Amino acid sequence: MQTIEQLQKLLETAIQNLKFPDQPKQLYDPITYIINLGGKRIRPLLVLMATELFGKNANDSIHAAMAVEVFHNFTLVHDDIMDNAPLRRGQATVHEKWSTNTAILSGDVMMVEANKNLAKVNPIFLKDVLDTFNATAQGVCEGQQLDMEFEERSDVSINEYINMIRLKTAVLLGGALKLGAIIAGASEKDADLIHQFGENIGIAFQLHDDILDVYADPEKFGKQVGGDIIANKKTFLLLKAFELADEASKKQLQTWTDYKTFDSQEKVRAIRGIYDELDIQNIAKESMNSYLNKALKVFDQINVSQDAKSNLLALTTQLMAREY
Amino acid sequence: MQTIEQLQKLLETAIQNLKFPDQPKQLYDPITYIINLGGKRIRPLLVLMATELFGKNANDSIHAAMAVEVFHNFTLVHDDIMDNAPLRRGQATVHEKWSTNTAILSGDVMMVEANKNLAKVNPIFLKDVLDTFNATAQGVCEGQQLDMEFEERSDVSINEYINMIRLKTAVLLGGALKLGAIIAGASEKDADLIHQFGENIGIAFQLHDDILDVYADPEKFGKQVGGDIIANKKTFLLLKAFELADEASKKQLQTWTDYKTFDSQEKVRAIRGIYDELDIQNIAKESMNSYLNKALKVFDQINVSQDAKSNLLALTTQLMAREY
Known part of the structure; x- marks a missing residue:
């Protein structure tokens, strides 16, 4: 191998x-x-x-x-x-x-x-x-x-x-x-299991990206933190925030996403403030982890030795290890 | 069949x-x-x-x-x-x-x-x-x-x-x-022969289209005669005319194809006039027929009965039979 x-x-x-x-x-x-x-x-x-x-x-x-x-x-x-x-x-x-x-x-x-x-x-x-x-x-x-x-x-x-x-x-x-x-x-069964594994880690990776965009360490991120917020990208975080916000916060979110001109840093700070109030980061991490766990559970069922599995597990860990 | x-x-x-x-x-x-x-x-x-x-x-x-x-x-x-x-x-x-x-x-x-x-x-x-x-x-x-x-x-x-x-x-x-x-x-040989047949009738069909665009009977054509001329489409006819024209005719062709505004009928008449002088219709037909003949020659080599071949020959004839 x-x-x-x-x-x-x-x-x-x-x-x-x-x-x-x-x-x-x-x-x-x-x-x-x-x-x-x-x-x-x-x-x-x-x-x-x-x-x-x-x-x-x-x-x-x-x-x-x-x-x-x-x-x-x-x-x-x-x-x-x-x-x-x-x-x-x-x-x-x-x-x-x-x-x-x-x-x-x-x-x-x-x-x-x-x-x-x-x-x-x-x-x-x-x-x-x-x-x-x-x-x-x-x-x-x-x-x-x-x-x-x-x-x-x-x-x-x-x-x-x-x-x-x-x-x-x-x-x-x-x-x-x-x-x-x-x-x-x-076997067909194993091929289907690894497909499910891939789909679930794929969803986890994307949620990870959504979280990183807002909460990454700017020194390690390699691109602008808050890019999704600035572009009004409908990420898990923004959608969840709209779902959970009370009327006042919802209005604030709406105002910020409606602005045609704005100070980028101010917008990122304001929206991240709402995310923080609503504990969006943890909710997103919970969802991410649920997909990751689902992935690992189906991966576990694949009928090959633990040893053979180590490479794919290492890669998964590596890809999920980018820091916040 | x-x-x-x-x-x-x-x-x-x-x-x-x-x-x-x-x-x-x-x-x-x-x-x-x-x-x-x-x-x-x-x-x-x-x-x-x-x-x-x-x-x-x-x-x-x-x-x-x-x-x-x-x-x-x-x-x-x-x-x-x-x-x-x-x-x-x-x-x-x-x-x-x-x-x-x-x-x-x-x-x-x-x-x-x-x-x-x-x-x-x-x-x-x-x-x-x-x-x-x-x-x-x-x-x-x-x-x-x-x-x-x-x-x-x-x-x-x-x-x-x-x-x-x-x-x-x-x-x-x-x-x-x-x-x-x-x-x-x-057989591979027959599959290649029929491919060559198709390519050659395809070229013949396109040349046929090029000719019809200019010389079709307007009552039978179903679309505007001269459409390619109006749009400066580089058809066999236009390219051949540029190739064969003397300096005076070339200048005329150039002038007509350069006009941004023009009377369509006048442009069609003028360019068809040059085509006629240069006998472009017959030159195009000769080229078309050479591809058609090449197609029929390779078709003849395909190793099946004449009877089996009749349908494809009939279709070819039908497609080439649109009138000028």
Whole structure:
């Protein structure tokens, strides 16, 4: 069984070896660009780790891992158009650097490239791999749609929010793990369990992000604390605050989120003040922990040795360990 | 062997039975909308006809046919955004009726739906089917990219143009036929031959369209004659005219294509006048016929009876028979 570091090296080599046609340049250059912006490569790593968890070599699922990474980058390119985002990982987004049309079409061909990688998996597993990948891709699209709709709505419930982040971010973690499991020849039951594990840690990660945005140590966070508050992002924290606030606090929240111009620091301070009064941080942590515990409970049921499980547990801990 | 009419009925039933999720409505409504705008359903018909050509029942390839139709409609949705087109088949385009973001994301999920249909084909053929489908989809994206680039260029050669229409429209006809052949268990050689047949008739069809746009009988054409001329579309005819014109005619062509405001009828008359002087219609017809003949020559080499071939020949004739 390879270490996480070994798997990461394997991944980086495979990513660098991804070959796209030279022409038309305008179509393929953005693919190399977005993929080389980096990122933690968590999703393809999960594919490989699941394969090793079930006793097979990560090389068996390297093509599926590439499919997942290229697909993920495709969603970034199209989401950035829809969200009108100028920057991605500190660099210009594809539609900013080239054009919206280029970003649409390069994104489309990335989806095809993802499918080409997928078609390279062992034909014995191909049908199952495709079904899992397609269900995952569909979920991700639905999640993005809900995310956009929620921006326009003022009555989003916590349940709706959890379902949206499940689709938009968690199903891809679950799907990545399930792909790796399928390719290792895991039983259907184990493949489903690891999928559930992935979905639940995915929701926990997103709640963790929501909390960090407000309560991270500014010195360690790496980006602006309170960014979600400034942008009126309907996170778990904001939705919960609206749910629990009395009339006076609700009015204050509404006033701050309605302001077109405001002092950012003042807004963050005011809204965090309301969160603190309502104990939102702890409520969010409780919810996060409930998803984390659910994840660990299903993970425990997977029929492999504790030893084999240690890598995935270590990664989970590592990803949840970013400090407040 | 079923008649074309029987296959068309089979197709219409299958298209009406395509099921998409109900929610999120904004994501899935545009799919039903665009697919129900109609169209001749030539591409999925070709899938079914190729399967029957090689002695199998069209039902065997109905899912592949749906994949091709849904994929084709996906390209229409995204192309219409890129081309800023307000109308498709006389109705509002998806991005006009909903929004650009909806059109991007609904298009994306249509690509997933196409792949879901594809995954339903007999697993024996799945790998070959995927490889053919993905190569086709990639070609179509490349064709759209070239088409957009050509709009900005003034030095497009006839060879480049033919390559662009090959990718943008002809490879999907070739791909559709090859998918049907693969699913019928045709030999690799026959599958390649029918692919070549499709590509060559595809190019011939497009050249036919280019000619019809200028020389169709207005009473029978169903749309405005000269539409390509009015829009400065770089068709075979315009590119060939620029290639063959003397300095005086070239200057005239340039002047007409540079005008920002003009009388449409006058522009059509003037440019058609230059085409006539240069005998462009016949040159285009010669080129069209050379692709048609190439298509028929490779079709002749396919190793099935003349009787089995009659349906596809009849369809080809029917599609080429629109009058000037």
